[in-house]
Amino acid sequence: MSSNLAEKLRCGTQQAHTAIENMGFMKCFVKGVVDRNCFAKFLGNLYYIYSELEAALEHHKDHSLISAVYFRELNRKAHLEKDLEFYYSHNWRGQITPAKATLAYVSRIRELSAKEPQLLIGHAYTRYMGDLSGGQMLQKVAQSVLKLSGYEGTSFYNFEQIPDKKAFKDKYRQALDSLPINDATADRIVAEANHAFRLNMQMAKELEETLIKLIGQVMFNSLTNTNNNPGNTELSKA
Numbered sequence: 422m423s424s425n426l427a428e429k430l431r432c433g434t435q436q437a438h439t440a441i442e443n444m445g446f447m448k449c450f451v452k453g454v455v456d457r458n459c460f461a462k463f464l465g466n467l468y469y470i471y472s473e474l475e476a477a478l479e480h481h482k483d484h485s486l487i488s489a490v491y492f493r494e495l496n497r498k499a500h501l502e503k504d505l506e507f508y509y510s511h512n513w514r515g516q517i518t519p520a521k522a523t524l525a526y527v528s529r530i531r532e533l534s535a536k537e538p539q540l541l542i543g544h545a546y547t548r549y550m551g552d553l554s555g556g557q558m559l560q561k562v563a564q565s566v567l568k569l570s571g572y573e574g575t576s577f578y579n580f581e582q583i584p585d586k587k588a589f590k591d592k593y594r595q596a597l598d599s600l601p602i603n604d605a606t607a608d609r610i611v612a613e614a615n616h617a618f619r620l621n622m623q624m625a626k627e628l629e630e631t632l633i634k635l636i637g638q639v640m641f642n643s644l645t646n647t648n649n650n651p652g653n654t655e656l657s658k659a
Contacts, residue, residue: 424597424598424599424600424601424602424603424604424606424607425598425607426597426598426600426602426607426610426611427593427594427595427597427598428598429607429608429611430543430546430597430610430611430614433611433612433614433615434547434611434614434615434618437614437615437618437619438618440618440622441618441621441622441625444622444625444626444629445629445632445633445641445644445645446625446626446628446629446632447625448644448645449632449636449641449644449645450559450562451558451559451562452644453562453565453566454566454632454636454644455562455563455566455567456632456635456636457508457567458635459628459631459632459635460508460563460567460574461504461505461508461509462517462628462631463628464501464504464505464508464577465505465513465517465518465519466519466520466523466624466628467497467501467577468498468501468502468505468517469519469523469524469526469527470523470526470527470530470548470624471496471497471498471501471548472498473526473527473530473531474530474541474544474545474548475496475497475498477530477531477533477534477538477541478491478541478545480534481534481538481541484538484539485601486539486542486600486601486602487538487539487541487542489596489599489600490542490545490593490596490597490600492593494580494582494583495545495549495580495583497552497577500576500577500579501576501577503576504574504575504576504577505517507573507574507576508574520624520627520628521627522620522623522624522626522627523624525620525623526620526621526623526624529616529620530544533613539602539606539610540609540610540613542597542600542610542613543610543611543612543613543614543615543616543617544613544614544617546597546610546614547614547617547618547621548617548621549593550590550593552577552578552580553580553583553586553589553590554586554590556578557578557586559578560575560577560578560579563575
């Protein structure tokens with residue numbers, strides 16, 4: 422029995438992929454406009470999200486559906502802690518605060534963990550598959566622009582336990598397709614994945630405001646005032 426969930430997620434989130442690519446924050450990032458403080462703030466917000474998501478997935482690792490797509494090698498929390506110590510030093514915990522959108526994101530994960538843990542699959546897919554795909558390009562941009570050595574400051578994107586990312590993504594898709602779910606449940610997971618994209622976009626929007634303050638509205642407009650990307654770029658390939 423195959424639910425074709427992987428294909429449903431790919432097709433069902435394509436518009437969301439395109440929308441997040443066309444956000445000003447992401448356009449600037451891809452073009453190499455990366456401020457060290459803004460990037461550190463970005464990672465700080467991700468720390469709250471991954472801490473909550475990975476705690477929820479760990480709690481439900483024996484769940485009949487989650488168990489099939491639970492891979493410890495995907496965990497990012499410890500990597501984010503390493504990056505935050507790099508940017509903020511040993512007392513980094515006292516220097517980061519979650520954005521309003523991040524708090525809403527964390528709240529949603531907690532709600533699902535308590536009531537409908539199977540829908541966490543939509544969030545795991547959105548975050549991890551993105552990290553293994555377009556996230557690898559963002560890492561290279563950050564390393565180059567911020568003149569970082571090795572993986573210092575970008576450990577978040579370094580999946581040292583997954584040397585062959587393409588093979589792992591194929592394995593992950595097969596695991597998604599193996600889930601014994603009906604179309605209704607698959608559709609709800611896809612809907613939740615789209616909700617995860619919206620939450621990510623809201624977080625990026627708040628960071629966008631910080632970036633505008635740093636580079637100025639005129640510069641921001643000149644960098645982002647281009648025709649919308651139709652999608653299917655390297656950034657969105659998951």
